[in-house]
Amino acid sequence: MTELKRLPLDELHRALGAKMGPFAGWDMPVQYAPGVLKEHLHCRAEAGLFDVSHMGQVILRGAGVAEALEGLVPTDIVDLPEGRQIYGLFTAPEGGILDDLMIANKGDHLFLVVNAACVDEDVAHLRRALEPEGITVEHITDRALLALQGPRAEEVLAGLAPAVAKMRFMDVAEVEIAGQPCWVSRSGYTGEDGYEISVPAAGAETLARALLGHAAVAPVGLGARDSLRLEAGLCLYGHDMDPATSPVDAGLSWAIRKVRRKGGAREGGFPGDARILSELAKGTETIRVGLKPEGRAPMREGVPLYADPESGDPVGRITSGGFGPSVGGPVAMGYVPSALSAPGTTLYGELRGKRLAVSVAPLPFVPANFKR
Amino acid sequence: MKYTEEHEWLREEDDLIVVGITEYAAEQLGDIVFVELPEVGTTVSKDDEVVVIESTKSASDILAPLDGEIVEVNERLVEDPGKVNEDPIGDAWFFKIKPEDPSQMDEYMDDAAYNKFIS
Numbered sequence: 001m002t003e004l005k006r007l008p009l010d011e012l013h014r015a016l017g018a019k020m021g022p023f024a025g026w027d028m029p030v031q032y033a034p035g036v037l038k039e040h041l042h043c044r045a046e047a048g049l050f051d052v053s054h055m056g057q058v059i060l061r062g063a064g065v066a067e068a069l070e071g072l073v074p075t076d077i078v079d080l081p082e083g084r085q086i087y088g089l090f091t092a093p094e095g096g097i098l099d100d101l102m103i104a105n106k107g108d109h110l111f112l113v114v115n116a117a118c119v120d121e122d123v124a125h126l127r128r129a130l131e132p133e134g135i136t137v138e139h140i141t142d143r144a145l146l147a148l149q150g151p152r153a154e155e156v157l158a159g160l161a162p163a164v165a166k167m168r169f170m171d172v173a174e175v176e177i178a179g180q181p182c183w184v185s186r187s188g189y190t191g192e193d194g195y196e197i198s199v200p201a202a203g204a205e206t207l208a209r210a211l212l213g214h215a216a217v218a219p220v221g222l223g224a225r226d227s228l229r230l231e232a233g234l235c236l237y238g239h240d241m242d243p244a245t246s247p248v249d250a251g252l253s254w255a256i257r258k259v260r261r262k263g264g265a266r267e268g269g270f271p272g273d274a275r276i277l278s279e280l281a282k283g284t285e286t287i288r289v290g291l292k293p294e295g296r297a298p299m300r301e302g303v304p305l306y307a308d309p310e311s312g313d314p315v316g317r318i319t320s321g322g323f324g325p326s327v328g329g330p331v332a333m334g335y336v337p338s339a340l341s342a343p344g345t346t347l348y349g350e351l352r353g354k355r356l357a358v359s360v361a362p363l364p365f366v367p368a369n370f371k372r
Numbered sequence: 373m374k375y376t377e378e379h380e381w382l383r384e385e386d387d388l389i390v391v392g393i394t395e396y397a398a399e400q401l402g403d404i405v406f407v408e409l410p411e412v413g414t415t416v417s418k419d420d421e422v423v424v425i426e427s428t429k430s431a432s433d434i435l436a437p438l439d440g441e442i443v444e445v446n447e448r449l450v451e452d453p454g455k456v457n458e459d460p461i462g463d464a465w466f467f468k469i470k471p472e473d474p475s476q477m478d479e480y481m482d483d484a485a486y487n488k489f490i491s
Contacts (some may be wrong), residue, residue, distance in 0.1 A: 035402055036403055037403040037405075223402075227428065246433040296450070297424075298405065325405070330406075352424065
């Protein structure tokens with residue numbers, strides 16, 4: 001087994017009392033002393049500081065970089081204005097999802113943030129496809145990535161850098177914060193307003209301590225990051241989507257922009273386009289939905305779903321699930337037949353040999369609080 | 373008070389045994405969000421899975437430490453599972469069992485042995 005990678009803020013997490021645990025090859029803070037529930041609720045009420053430095057940061061440069069990246073991602077990058085960010089997916093030739101990512105137009109380059117578990121494959125994929133077209137692919141490994149999330153995130157960050165108050169959801173900007181040259185986006189993975197901040201690794205502790213110095217800010221670990229994103233209805237790569245699920249299966253059709261769809265000016269031209277464009281028109285057999293267990297018992301990843309309380313084979317399965325602290329009960333997501341995907345449809349999850357009622361629920365479970 | 377290697381505590385109360393989980397166990401499990409209790413009147417054998425508890429992280433079972441009959445359960449935990457984290461060795465007992473053979477208690481650890489077990 002290879003040794004876990006240490007975050008630039010490893011010592012700070014330990015000093016803050018974090019319980020550390022492995023995730024995607026990194027030794028990550030899973031929770032701090034207050035625990036997952038209180039950290040989750042603190043983020044929804046005030047502001048939480050997350051260390052997401054395990055995520056991959058990549059810069060793409062070169063003439064025609066937006067057109068070139070559109071060959072791998074079915075979204076509209078050519079028309080993405082400078083200073084804006086968009087959500088995208090790397091698709092596979094068979095139409096499945098290789099990873100999801102954020103793509104920011106920084107003027108003379110594109111800045112990508114990809115999943116930690118996929119970064120090596122993503123960088124190789126980008127190099128294979130884009131270097132022959134004269135695009136340089138730079139994997140940034142000397143910067144940390146912090147996320148400040150919650151209703152008081154703007155107040156806190158603007159106290160250090162007033163310019164960030166004017167940013168809207170999915171804006172990106174270069175801003176000096178606590179003396180550090182930061183790349184800031186107004187986005188996140190919690191359903192709350194907030195920012196993701198790329199900062200030089202050497203200055204990450206200075207920035208983190210400046211943020212933690214505000215009474216509204218508490219550190220939040222990966223445990224609460226997972227329950228926050230689950231309540232927000234956001235997919236976790238490798239769980240709610242993977243190479244076997246297409247963007248349409250995953251309920252991410254919205255991420256395929258009109259210009260890349262049938263009849264669009266730049267129709268298709270991405271891996272898996274035949275399957276994905278056909279699915280956009282005809283639908284899929286199964287689709288990802290929100291699921292609300294009717295009882296109190298959490299239903300976690302892998303729980304099989306049945307259409308009938310007593311007989312028959314499974315018709316679907318849960319891909320993410322647990323206790324939603326803000327909902328005050330269990331919440332889940334999973335794949336079900338499209339014919340059984342209408343909100344309110346009752347299905348049955350099998351837990352400890354018993355089939356318990358679950359209803360298909362609209363996502364998100366907690367309304368998004370973005371500053372549009 | 374006696375302790376099992378499964379981190380349960382057992383307290384004698386008249387001719388009954390009250391069962392809960394230790395502070396160490398509650399700390400290791402993290403925030404408890406779900407408790408499922410057995411029905412009063414259930415006859416259980418030692419090591420039967422009698423209670424399901426789930427934390428934000430995972431599901432675990434509590435095993436019957438003795439042969440006997442479940443005579444009382446702490447319904448408050450179903451409504452307020454977080455009690456298990458707040459007061460594991462006090463208010464957050466899980467069930468009371470009427471043992472068939474009280475000598476089964478003899479095999480369990482005392483305070484000193486349990487403290488050594490978890491250190």
